[in-house]
Amino acid sequence: MQFNSFSDFINMGGYGFYVWLSFGATALILTFLLISSKAGHQQIINQIAKRKQREDKLRQARELRKQQNEQQNKALNEVTE
Amino acid sequence: MWKWLHPYANPEVSYHFTNKLLPWLSALAAIFLSIGLVWALLFAPADYQQGHSFRIFYVHVPAASLSMGIYFAMAIAAFSSLVWQLKLADASAAAMAPVGAAFTAIALITGAAWGKPMWGTWWIWDARLTSELILLFLYLGVIALHNAFEDKNLAGKAAGILTLVGVINIPIIKYSVDWWNTLHQGSTVSKLGKPSMSLDMLWPFIICFIGFSLLVAVIICLRFRNEILARNSIRPWVRELVQKHNS
Numbered sequence: 244m245q246f247n248s249f250s251d252f253i254n255m256g257g258y259g260f261y262v263w264l265s266f267g268a269t270a271l272i273l274t275f276l277l278i279s280s281k282a283g284h285q286q287i288i289n290q291i292a293k294r295k296q297r298e299d300k301l302r303q304a305r306e307l308r309k310q311q312n313e314q315q316n317k318a319l320n321e322v323t324e
Numbered sequence: 325m326w327k328w329l330h331p332y333a334n335p336e337v338s339y340h341f342t343n344k345l346l347p348w349l350s351a352l353a354a355i356f357l358s359i360g361l362v363w364a365l366l367f368a369p370a371d372y373q374q375g376h377s378f379r380i381f382y383v384h385v386p387a388a389s390l391s392m393g394i395y396f397a398m399a400i401a402a403f404s405s406l407v408w409q410l411k412l413a414d415a416s417a418a419a420m421a422p423v424g425a426a427f428t429a430i431a432l433i434t435g436a437a438w439g440k441p442m443w444g445t446w447w448i449w450d451a452r453l454t455s456e457l458i459l460l461f462l463y464l465g466v467i468a469l470h471n472a473f474e475d476k477n478l479a480g481k482a483a484g485i486l487t488l489v490g491v492i493n494i495p496i497i498k499y500s501v502d503w504w505n506t507l508h509q510g511s512t513v514s515k516l517g518k519p520s521m522s523l524d525m526l527w528p529f530i531i532c533f534i535g536f537s538l539l540v541a542v543i544i545c546l547r548f549r550n551e552i553l554a555r556n557s558i559r560p561w562v563r564e565l566v567q568k569h570n571s
């Protein structure tokens with residue numbers, strides 16, 4: 244152990260500000276990067292799920308429209324006959 | 325060797341392999357970093373000239389050499405993506421760029437915080453510092469290009485070309501302290517033969533360096549896995565995985 248007391252350790256022989264600035268900035272940047280990279284996984288999964296929902300909705304709407312068109316055509320054909 | 329490597333060109337295989345790798349890498353990174361940082365801050369001796377400000381060395385040097393190492397790895401990935409059209413290489417290059425940028429920023433910040441008490445200035449436009457700042461801008465350019473195009477293949481191509489052109493900066497950073505007169509000291513650790521450091525300073529450095537490298541691997545794996553999912557979002561295996569994850 245290079246330090247006699249906790250305040251000695253914080254003081255770092257007069258260089259405390261510079262040493263803790265370095266270690267603090269490093270910790271801050273890396274923690275931010277780590278957390279945002281980890282959170283990105285769920286974000287992307289949610290995005291893909293949302294896109295799939297939208298695609299399903301579009302497909303349903305398309306099928307519905309197709310059915311309606313067919314019914315209309317049928318009705319028209321009956322009228323003309 | 326190619327036969328053995330071949331399955332990893334499949335995004336699904338790579339995704340699951342990365343997932344399996346992550347807990348091991350994370351555990352190792354946590355162990356090495358906690359031992360290394362406690363050793364560096366509490367037990368390593370103070371420098372006879374620089375006193376306790378020398379402890380900045382234990383984050384500054386690993387960050388600086390990793391900033392160059394990651395760029396080199398990114399350049400290899402960019403090259404294989406451009407030449408052999410490996411799509412996963414693009415994904416890995418995109419995963420590496422933000423990590424490299426973060427480590428370059430750390431190297432610059434800790435360098436400034438070390439320069440102020442030792443040289444009397446936060447910043448000076450000398451060769452080592454300026455070329456490292458250019459490295460940060462190269463990283464930012466690569467990140468911007470990766471995000472500038474909707475089509476990820478096109479984005480990867482543009483970013484890859486910038487990456488390969490920027491490789492010229494790496495030897496300039498590395499040898500700047502030998503080629504020009506600079507305030508920055510020459511290399512202490514990677515000297516051929518005997519490193520000019522006492523062992524009770526060198527050991528905590530090695531542990532810190534391994535710890536930071538493992539942390540880099542963890543973050544790159546996390547980002548690589550995200551990139552794979554984002555680039556393969558219409559594939560059935562991704563759709564299945566999303567459904568399983570959300571149910």
